[in-house]
Amino acid sequence: MMGKLSTRHLEFPAQLIVQQGAVSNSDYLSTLLASKRILLAIDEGVRELARNALADLYHSELCVIHAIHAANLQSIREIDISCATQQIQTIVAFGGGKVLDVCKRLATKRNIELIVIPTALSSDCISSPVAVIFDEQGQKLSLPAAIPNFIIVDTELCARAPNRLTQAGIGDLLSNYSALLDIEYAKDRVGVDGFSFLLAKSAANEILGMEQYGLDELVVINQLAEGLILSGLAMGFSGDSRPCSGAEHLISHAIDYLKFGEGLHGEQVALAMRFCHALRQQLSLPCFEESVLATLDGFGIRSTPKALDITKAQFLEALSIAPTMRKGRITFLENLPIMAKEDIEQAYQKAFKD
Structure with missing residues (x-):
């Protein structure tokens, strides 16, 4: 007789939205505003875009804005400290690969809920279990990273990318x-x-x-x-x-x-x-x-x-x-x-x- 075959437990994002206007039409983000302490991670290049696309979140008293300047270990330490001191419950990563990779790596270390909203589609980092991070010597590291809990891809937003x-x-x-x-x-x-x-x-x-x-x-x-x-x-x-x-x-x-x-x-x-x-x-x-x-x-x-x-x-x-x-x-x-x-x-x- 054939023995019972084993199966794998695989990780998926809890929710995925890929559509035009996905950010403005997301009820989930509105729900977060009412109940959770949020850190919105961005880079300076998308600050104005975040201010407009995520206006309610950006101006909420429950939201902390954190700018990520580089995909390096120092950025991970900085955002980690911010999460600890501000008692952050959810991270929203809004931007390109630099922001997403830093937040994915941080979510792994802190075991915290992560929502990613890419503003450009330059790599498969959106959902990959890998974060590309630079060390102190400037060399690239490929580190294990959390698969996001929620992925929101606003196609209209990404179409504006270079x-x-x-x-x-x-x-x-x-x-x-x-x-x-x-x-x-x-x-x-x-x-x-x-x-x-x-x-x-x-x-x-x-x-x-x-x-x-x-x-x-x-x-x-x-x-x-x-x-x-x-x-x-x-x-x-x-x-x-x-x-x-x-x-x-x-x-x-x-x-x-x-x-x-x-x-x-x-x-x-x-x-x-x-x-x-x-x-x-x-x-x-x-x-x-x-x-x-x-x-x-x-x-x-x-x-x-x-x-x-x-x-x-x-x-x-x-x-x-x-x-x-x-x-x-x-x-x-x-x-x-x-x-x-x-x-x-x-x-x-x-x-x-x-």
Whole structure:
């Protein structure tokens, strides 16, 4: 007889809203005003937006406004002190990835209710169990973080974000296709979590082929928001970032470590995804469909070394240390030391036509 199969207990946000006018139409925020001590975390760039979009909350006597200046350990300490001294019961994170990551990490430490309201869709940090935080030496850390209790994505609000941030979010989401190839590559040694694999692929499918629309059109913003949320949840189900982070992310981490260029995270993983695709082709390894690159190009995402102010020598240096960026992360780049230099060179030329 077959024994009883075990199941997993998975974390979801308690509530999720993705729609036009979601902030102004949210009864939940109004309910909070009447009963809880709230900290509204923002950055200076969205202060006026918060004042208008969250007027009742912003001016409430029960609400403490806290500006986050950087996604670093010091910011986490500062907001932690504010929560303790003000007896905060709920944090509302309103802003971009910097604000969301600091608040997610703080919510983990303090075990406090967290509501996130992104003002830009530049990465999958909205729902991911990871916070990207800088240490005292300026190096990026990927730390465990709470999945928000409540996610509110006002598509009309996010459509006003600079196009480059939206493009970066698309780049980050499309990179799932590359990461999933590395899961397939390593499946005999690490195994495949089928559910998180399916979620990560479904997430990327949300934006594939949407390049005929404008970056600020609500149909794109809606699809991108849903895809990034699914992407974050895929990592939560997996217990790590593997469904959405493969060789392309290792290269991006190396670029960050070496402090090369001026690319956003989503642009860097898009650049690295483009190269990994060309290198896989060169090595006759499985590749994603060309339609992925067509979507990348159709949305005009900066994804070449020149566009991100990275020289060829710098890119190749970052590539050389990429496999060391995350201990235990198996990708096809583990074969880098034995790859022919000609294959790497030809892949670079094909990817970037440089």
